[in-house]
Amino acid sequence: MQIPDVKEKWVSRINEVTIGATSEQGGTRSKTITVGGQSTLPFLSFEGESPHKTVIAGYVADTLPNWPDVLKDAIGKEINSPVEWAQKAVEEFGVDLISLRLIGADPAVKDKSPEECSKVVQDVLKAVDVPLIIWGCGDDEKDNHILPECSQAAKGENCLIGSAKETNYMTIVALCKADKHKIISEAPVDINIGKQVNILLQDAGFDLKDVVMFQTTAALGYGFDYVYTILERARIAGLKGDNLMAMPQICDVGGEVWRVKEAVADEDILPGWGKLSKRGPLWEATCAGVYMHAGADILVMAHPEAISIVRKIIEKTE
Amino acid sequence: MILIGERINAGFKDIKEAIVNKDGDVIREWARKQADGKASYIDVNLGTASNKAEDLCWMIEQVQKEVDVPISIDNNKPSMLKEAIPVCKKPPLVNSTTAVEEKLDEILPIIAEHGASIIGLVMDEAGSPKSADKRVENAGKIVAKAMEYDITPDRLYLDPIVMPLKYMQDQAKEILSAANQFQLFSDPPCHVVCGLSNISNGAKHKRLINRTFAVMMIANGMDAVICDVLDEELVNAILTAELVMNKEIYADAYLEAFRK
Numbered sequence: 224m225q226i227p228d229v230k231e232k233w234v235s236r237i238n239e240v241t242i243g244a245t246s247e248q249g250g251t252r253s254k255t256i257t258v259g260g261q262s263t264l265p266f267l268s269f270e271g272e273s274p275h276k277t278v279i280a281g282y283v284a285d286t287l288p289n290w291p292d293v294l295k296d297a298i299g300k301e302i303n304s305p306v307e308w309a310q311k312a313v314e315e316f317g318v319d320l321i322s323l324r325l326i327g328a329d330p331a332v333k334d335k336s337p338e339e340c341s342k343v344v345q346d347v348l349k350a351v352d353v354p355l356i357i358w359g360c361g362d363d364e365k366d367n368h369i370l371p372e373c374s375q376a377a378k379g380e381n382c383l384i385g386s387a388k389e390t391n392y393m394t395i396v397a398l399c400k401a402d403k404h405k406i407i408s409e410a411p412v413d414i415n416i417g418k419q420v421n422i423l424l425q426d427a428g429f430d431l432k433d434v435v436m437f438q439t440t441a442a443l444g445y446g447f448d449y450v451y452t453i454l455e456r457a458r459i460a461g462l463k464g465d466n467l468m469a470m471p472q473i474c475d476v477g478g479e480v481w482r483v484k485e486a487v488a489d490e491d492i493l494p495g496w497g498k499l500s501k502r503g504p505l506w507e508a509t510c511a512g513v514y515m516h517a518g519a520d521i522l523v524m525a526h527p528e529a530i531s532i533v534r535k536i537i538e539k540t541e
Numbered sequence: 542m543i544l545i546g547e548r549i550n551a552g553f554k555d556i557k558e559a560i561v562n563k564d565g566d567v568i569r570e571w572a573r574k575q576a577d578g579k580a581s582y583i584d585v586n587l588g589t590a591s592n593k594a595e596d597l598c599w600m601i602e603q604v605q606k607e608v609d610v611p612i613s614i615d616n617n618k619p620s621m622l623k624e625a626i627p628v629c630k631k632p633p634l635v636n637s638t639t640a641v642e643e644k645l646d647e648i649l650p651i652i653a654e655h656g657a658s659i660i661g662l663v664m665d666e667a668g669s670p671k672s673a674d675k676r677v678e679n680a681g682k683i684v685a686k687a688m689e690y691d692i693t694p695d696r697l698y699l700d701p702i703v704m705p706l707k708y709m710q711d712q713a714k715e716i717l718s719a720a721n722q723f724q725l726f727s728d729p730p731c732h733v734v735c736g737l738s739n740i741s742n743g744a745k746h747k748r749l750i751n752r753t754f755a756v757m758m759i760a761n762g763m764d765a766v767i768c769d770v771l772d773e774e775l776v777n778a779i780l781t782a783e784l785v786m787n788k789e790i791y792a793d794a795y796l797e798a799f800r801k
Contacts, residue, residue, distance in 0.1 A: 232695070232729070414790055415790065415791045415792050415793070416792075418790050418791070418792035418798075419792040419793050419794055421792075422792055422794045422797065422798040422801070423794070425798070425801060426794075426797070426801065456790070457790075460789075460790050465789065465790065467790075467792070467798060468790060
């Protein structure tokens with residue numbers, strides 16, 4: 224019996240987005256990172272091409288996050304300095320790029336000034352030579368103050384800047400156009416708003432080929448399946464020719480997983496769940512690995528063991 | 542939705558005169574307007590203005606001077622198609638063949654040779670069918686022949702033949718039912734197309750009838766349509782129907798995004 228051909232015929236490709244700039248390109252990075260470009264769904268190498276492997280961005284914050292000891296200890300004392308943390312992530316954890324979160328700017332955290340934030344950006348850029356993702360603190364009003372300074376401090380480095388939402392996209396578009404950075408478009412686990420934000424970016428004159436989509440991220444057990452299906456549906460739409468959904472996608476796995484009780488509470492609180500030192504990194508690695516299946520191109524990760532597990536999965540992909 | 546712009550047709554007085562007088566400006570202007578209206582193909586029809594292949598080629602060239610939208614060659618004569626298809630810069634859509642076997646054996650090899658696409662009208666020697674069943678039967682003949690010539694489903698458009706609502710009111714239901722069944726021939730299915738304005742032929746409320754029928758056809762699998770792409774309300778209804786059918790992902794600005 225002849226085996227039927229099950230190959231799907233996609234009509235389109237996912238956009239390729241390059242982050243970082245070398246000295247020839249006007250930056251100071253030793254290499255650039257390119258994501259996207261797929262002509263098929265993840266892991267279906269028999270059907271089409273996935274020219275760029277999923278990349279891991281090391282989670283770094285300007286201020287110590289509210290994380291469990293098991294994670295802080297695994298990263299080490301360097302976690303107290305964004306510069307040292309970034310260096311360790313690149314040199315020891317082997318991440319492809321750095322994802323810098325300026326959480327200290329949040330008025331409810333340390334309310335750091337735009338100058339303090341841009342100084343961190345500059346210091347991290349000096350300390351490591353991989354491409355950089357820069358996120359604000361998540362407070363729209365404050366981000367509108369700090370991101371222009373940070374963007375300017377990183378001018379020419381072709382960073383990926385996050386994030387543009389329905390409420391604040393104009394500022395992000397203006398600064399990314401002026402300083403030639405790429406944009407993360409964000410929607411709150413909502414594919415329709417995701418598409419809408421992309422339309423708004425396009426209307427504002429930003430080239431959608433310079434956009435990476437972010438549907439926020441959920442940890443396993445906390446709406447994981449919702450985010451999974453959105454990533455997958457967006458990817459399918461992109462492959463089917465919807466150029467408003469043909470962007471690479473980013474997941475903030477590290478930033479999300481280490482907030483849920485399964486990755487935070489040890490056996491004394493969750494009897495029968497196994498040691499947290501093992502369970503925590505596994506929770507993060509599992510989430511990241513499954514998001515790869517859904518269509519994630521950039522995984523922001525924190526725990527060195529989780530990074531190592533996911534790195535092995537990535538290396539096996541074709 | 543694959544929108545096929547119907548306006549460059551010698552049935553319209555300005556086009557007929559343009560062909561007779563070789564006035565390329567008129568052709569190019571309609572090509573531009575329809576391309577701006579997001580036509581996926583621009584239909585080119587000589588009608589009774591001429592029966593010369595060189596005139597058909599001239600029309601195609603005029604369109605291609607102005608826009609890079611692919612051409613739908615509205616002609617069924619193999620001799621004309623052999624000359625017109627090579628003029629097209631992008632693989633054209635040929636409009637059309639019937640389900641008559643000799644006709645299929647004449648036209649499909651030309652389509653296959655040039656990597657073109659083809660609209661198959663589900664009429665046979667006996668003319669236009671009256672029932673859904675006969676339409677599906679004729680469609681089956683076209684699908685089988687297309688397979689014989691290695692024309693894949695994505696290059697085959699089945700047209701159930703739309704009849705005027707005003708004069709043949711019982712037909713619309715049959716057409717909708719046939720369109721629905723066209724999707725079952727293959728997986729992935731071939732395209733389903735129709736010449737939309739036939740439905741409102743002779744009627745008073747043409748545009749309302751056109752868009753109502755378009756929406757109902759989309760609910761029954763239509764994914765391509767020969768129509769007035771400059772009828773904004775029609776195109777809006779089509780875009781909305783595609784959302785209702787979950788063919789596209791909803792966004793609040795879906796109408797604006799289409800026209801961007």
